[in-house]
Amino acid sequence: MKLTRLVGECEDGECPTIYATDRGTLAIQGGKVTNHGLTLPPHETLAEIPIELVRKAVRDNLI
Structure with a gap:
């Protein structure tokens, strides 16, 4: 997989x-969320990132 x-x-x-x-x-790089109470499949995880990062990506027309 190629990442940009x-x-x-x-x-x-x-x-x-x-x-x-x-x-x-x-693909999201962030802090691994461990105490979430969800049941996730073994091949998935949750990553936490600041909401401002998503806002900046949208504001800058990146996504």
């Missing part, structure tokens, strides 16, 4: 970031 960085909180790659994939989807 759309928007992030820093430039060093270790911060919340939204990527576009070459499959027409988004």
Whole structure:
């Protein structure tokens, strides 16, 4: 899978970031959410990112 960085909180790659994939989807890098009370399939996880990151991506017409 090829990832293209759309928007992030820093430039060093270790911060919340939204990527576009070459499959027409988004990949989200953020803090792993562990105490959510949901039952997730083994191949899925939840990532938490600041809402402002999504707002910036929309405002800048990135997604």
